Amino acid sequence: MAQQEIFPYASQDVQEVAGLVRGLEASAKRGPGAPKKSFTCKKSTFVIAGTDGVTVDSWRFNDWDYKKPDLPTYARGLFTFRTKKGKPEIAIRGYDKFFNTDEVTKTAWSNIQKNTRGPYELTTKENGCIIFISGLPDDKLLVCSKHSTGARSDIAASHAIVGERWVDRQLQALGRTREDLARELRRRNATAVAELCDDSFEEHVLAYVGDCAGLYLHGLNLNLPEFATYPGLLVHKFADEWGFKKVEYLIKDNVQDVQAFLEGVAETGAWQDKEIEGFVIRCQARDGEGEPWHDWFFKYKFEEPYLMYRQWREATKAVIGGRAPIYKKHKKITDEYLMYARRQLASDRTLGAKFNQNQGIIAMRNGFLRERGLTGAGIIQMENEQGGGGPAEVTKDVLLVFVATIGCGKTTVAVALQKLFGWSVIQNDNIEGKKARSQRFVGEISTAFLAGSPVVIADRNNHQKRERKQLIEDIRKSVPRATIVAIHFVHEQPGVSRQECQERIRQTTRDRVFSRGDNHQTIQASTRSQAEVVGIMEGFLHRFEAVDVLTIPDEWFNAVIDLDPTAPSRENLETVVSRLHALYPKLFGDMPTGDDMDEVIESILRDYKPALNQTFFSSSKKDNKSTQKSMKLTQNLRSSKPPKIDYFCIRLPTNPILSVLDSHFRTQDAMTQRFYRQLQQSRRIQPSFHVTIIHRANSKEFPDVWERFNAMQTSALSAINDANTDNSRLDPELETCRVVLERVVWDARVMTIVARLLDAQEKGLGTTNEIAHITVGTANQSIRPKESNDILHNWLSGGSGEATGIYELEIKGNVVIDGSVRGVLQQHN
Numbered sequence: 001m002a003q004q005e006i007f008p009y010a011s012q013d014v015q016e017v018a019g020l021v022r023g024l025e026a027s028a029k030r031g032p033g034a035p036k037k038s039f040t041c042k043k044s045t046f047v048i049a050g051t052d053g054v055t056v057d058s059w060r061f062n063d064w065d066y067k068k069p070d071l072p073t074y075a076r077g078l079f080t081f082r083t084k085k086g087k088p089e090i091a092i093r094g095y096d097k098f099f100n101t102d103e104v105t106k107t108a109w110s111n112i113q114k115n116t117r118g119p120y121e122l123t124t125k126e127n128g129c130i131i132f133i134s135g136l137p138d139d140k141l142l143v144c145s146k147h148s149t150g151a152r153s154d155i156a157a158s159h160a161i162v163g164e165r166w167v168d169r170q171l172q173a174l175g176r177t178r179e180d181l182a183r184e185l186r187r188r189n190a191t192a193v194a195e196l197c198d199d200s201f202e203e204h205v206l207a208y209v210g211d212c213a214g215l216y217l218h219g220l221n222l223n224l225p226e227f228a229t230y231p232g233l234l235v236h237k238f239a240d241e242w243g244f245k246k247v248e249y250l251i252k253d254n255v256q257d258v259q260a261f262l263e264g265v266a267e268t269g270a271w272q273d274k275e276i277e278g279f280v281i282r283c284q285a286r287d288g289e290g291e292p293w294h295d296w297f298f299k300y301k302f303e304e305p306y307l308m309y310r311q312w313r314e315a316t317k318a319v320i321g322g323r324a325p326i327y328k329k330h331k332k333i334t335d336e337y338l339m340y341a342r343r344q345l346a347s348d349r350t351l352g353a354k355f356n357q358n359q360g361i362i363a364m365r366n367g368f369l370r371e372r373g374l375t376g377a378g379i380i381q382m383e384n385e386q387g388g389g390g391p392a393e394v395t396k397d398v399l400l401v402f403v404a405t406i407g408c409g410k411t412t413v414a415v416a417l418q419k420l421f422g423w424s425v426i427q428n429d430n431i432e433g434k435k436a437r438s439q440r441f442v443g444e445i446s447t448a449f450l451a452g453s454p455v456v457i458a459d460r461n462n463h464q465k466r467e468r469k470q471l472i473e474d475i476r477k478s479v480p481r482a483t484i485v486a487i488h489f490v491h492e493q494p495g496v497s498r499q500e501c502q503e504r505i506r507q508t509t510r511d512r513v514f515s516r517g518d519n520h521q522t523i524q525a526s527t528r529s530q531a532e533v534v535g536i537m538e539g540f541l542h543r544f545e546a547v548d549v550l551t552i553p554d555e556w557f558n559a560v561i562d563l564d565p566t567a568p569s570r571e572n573l574e575t576v577v578s579r580l581h582a583l584y585p586k587l588f589g590d591m592p593t594g595d596d597m598d599e600v601i602e603s604i605l606r607d608y609k610p611a612l613n614q615t616f617f618s619s620s621k622k623d624n625k626s627t628q629k630s631m632k633l634t635q636n637l638r639s640s641k642p643p644k645i646d647y648f649c650i651r652l653p654t655n656p657i658l659s660v661l662d663s664h665f666r667t668q669d670a671m672t673q674r675f676y677r678q679l680q681q682s683r684r685i686q687p688s689f690h691v692t693i694i695h696r697a698n699s700k701e702f703p704d705v706w707e708r709f710n711a712m713q714t715s716a717l718s719a720i721n722d723a724n725t726d727n728s729r730l731d732p733e734l735e736t737c738r739v740v741l742e743r744v745v746w747d748a749r750v751m752t753i754v755a756r757l758l759d760a761q762e763k764g765l766g767t768t769n770e771i772a773h774i775t776v777g778t779a780n781q782s783i784r785p786k787e788s789n790d791i792l793h794n795w796l797s798g799g800s801g802e803a804t805g806i807y808e809l810e811i812k813g814n815v816v817i818d819g820s821v822r823g824v825l826q827q828h829n
């Protein structure tokens with residue numbers, strides 16, 4: 001089948017463009033008689049060199065006007081001209097103005113989540129100046145900077161001239177001419193958008209010298225009033241064909257991944273060892289539910305506390321180099337940090353050299369924050385609110401979140417605080433049943449705040465980051481002003497091995513739990529077998545993830561109070577109360593006396609009994625006969641057969657594959673498109689995609705493979721085994737694998753993509769099928785996806801074409817997709 005060139009295309013509509021120009025003219029009118037409007041447009045006219053007086057008009061609004069709702073266009077960088085016949089045309093079309101997250105309503109994360117769709121293409125913000133290139137009639141190439149073109153004495157115009165020189169240079173290297181490029185861009189009705197990065201001309205913060213200098217193509221826009229832009233793949237292709245440098249981009253399938261990725265990069269401030277300002281994210285958006293999708297960009301800029309961390313890093317390097325550190329922002333805390341850093345550098349002479357090689361930066365920061373019990377976010381909040389509403393003013397809405405394992409003394413400390421101050425304690429162990437436990441836990445906390453408790457204590461282990469993330473995220477939704485403090489039972493000590501630390505904790509907590517006996521809602525130590533209780537406790541110890549204030553979610557804590565699990569609860573109580581008093585002096589009146597604290601702890605150790613008993617696996621209501629409960633537990637454990645695995649596969653994100661199919665089929669002839677369109681229209685494209693590794697049906701033929709993946713599944717499940725969750729239906733990631741999409745192959749019954757597994761050898765992955773593939777869809781329900789195997793077998797032996805009834809289409813551009821190896825459960829189980 002002949003390969004056709006693929007690119008998005010639409011021609012200009014004279015009426016539509018005329019309407020746009022009329023709107024712009026009206027906005028540009030000033031003085032008496034001009035219509036009243038909230039914005040003004042600046043029109044500048046340029047004569048194109050080398051023509052007999054052809055002019056182009058540039059239209060620009062003030063930056064702040066782009067936030068207004070009724071502009072005639074949001075294109076930043078827009079040039080129009082009139083053809084010889086007097087028809088108005090768009091010559092250059094920049095991107096629609098895009099905003100930072102949370103800068104306008106549309107870029108609030110909640111709206112981004114609701115009203116955008118992938119694939120999301122992420123590019124780092126390049127650091128030069130923007131250049132637009134397009135083709136005018138008579139093969140005349142037009143090169144512009146944001147708002148001007150040609151040789152004028154001002155800087156902006158000279159950008160365009162330098163850009164033009166780079167275009168000449170790259171065309172010459174390819175043996176092509178300006179006319180060639182002009183013709184091609186005009187044929188596509190497109191503007192090439194590139195970043196001019198050339199330090200010999202103008203220095204920017206980031207260095208672009210030697211081979212790095214040049215024009216970095218980052219987009220191709222259709223010259224239309226509405227914003228429409230090429231996918232990254234095709235931008236790269238064009239860049240290759242015309243000698244531009246390329247801007248790397250990453251694809252993320254869904255908005256959660258985008259957000260997690262950006263927040264992760266913000267954490268370190270660097271990505272791929274490059275200092276970057278932020279990312280531009282390209283995707284599609286709609287104005288609301290049911291509205292059409294259109295191309296849309298937004299920005300993510302690194303902000304505080306990351307800029308403060310950067311400042312700390314630079315200041316530390318200055319200290320190491322014997323220079324005086326210079327900094328203006330975050331002065332007080334940076335002074336304090338540097339005192340700490342100097343101490344560390346003096347105590348270990350090797351630290352400085354490592355730090356200069358970018359090692360130990362986070363550890364240094366972490367050490368300081370930990371020593372101070374502060375978080376970056378907490379510092380910024382404190383700084384922002386100094387003089388009003390800061391921590392000094394906190395009087396209510398404080399949530400204390402334990403991070404602990406079983407028997408650390410959470411309930412003892414919590415109940416003591418309740419007795420001393422009347423604060424609410426929400427015990428996770430009192431929440432019955434296993435459905436939606438987390439939501440109900442958060443619900444009860446919010447209710448306690450609503451009921452007027454100034455402090456609420458979340459009595460749960462929260463020993464894993466995911467629990468803390470969920471808890472903090474949910475609380476932030478219901479009580480946005482909450483000050484959240486971690487009460488961290490520290491499980492590791494500097495200079496002591498993890499094993500030794502755990503052993504000490506094990507001794508203390510086991511002693512406590514076994515002498516507590518049945519006096520607990522879920523862990524009835526006298527009734528259950530000792531091994532069972534030890535097993536549950538060990539699970540928590542193994543899974544324990546310490547608070548790390550420099551990673552999500554722990555950076556969201558406003559403060560962290562460290563406790564020692566092996567210390568008496570009396571001592572821990574005093575630590576909590578005195579630290580809270582220091583952090584939030586208005587939260588409660590005077591410090592309780594030592595006698596008060598002695599007394600409450602003694603009475604709790606003597607008399608405290610939890611309100612109800614329950615077992616984790618029981619869904620029945622209150623029942624105090626714990627022996628019966630325990631029997632029920634054992635029965636439940638025995639009867640709950642794990643669901644069977646149907647097959648193991650490499651699960652792939654849906655949107656990137658759909659978009660690859662779409663961009664490849666879009667410009668094919670009708671014949672080639674036919675089966676693809678049929679699948680689309682009859683909704684027979686698979687809702688999700690995967691490469692099968694092994695199916696249960698082949699397990700006898702390949703017992704080793706089947707066993708191996710089953711073992712991986714069992715071990716992954718036991719790693720997330722949590723006494724509080726029913727994990728039998730979880731599908732943990734067993735491995736990751738990158739998958740290359742090579743070609744689409746189809747007949748009248750099934751369409752499939754031939755795939756190549758990039759990490760197969762290294763990770764011991766593969767498929768028991770003849771060819772690794774992704775079934776796209778089948779013509780009807782009666783055709784099973786496994787028919788892909790048959791068609792691929794026939795394709796291998798007989799090839800494609802009329803004679804075989806099998807067709808193929810090569811996938812261009814080396815499309816690599818991140819896949820996730822998973823076990824898929826049988827549906828009917």
Ligand code: GTP
Nearest residue numbers: 405406407408409410411412512516568569570605
């Ligand atoms: P789980 O709810 O099982 O995760 O435990 P927890 O962290 O809530 O611990 P809890 O406060 O229930 O303490 C465990 C047992 O140790 C209880 O029986 C307490 O009475 C007892 N205990 C707590 N602190 C101390 C202490 O300082 N000394 C002694 N001797 N016993 C303590």
Ligand code: MG
Nearest residue numbers: 410411412459
């Ligand atoms: Mg407890």
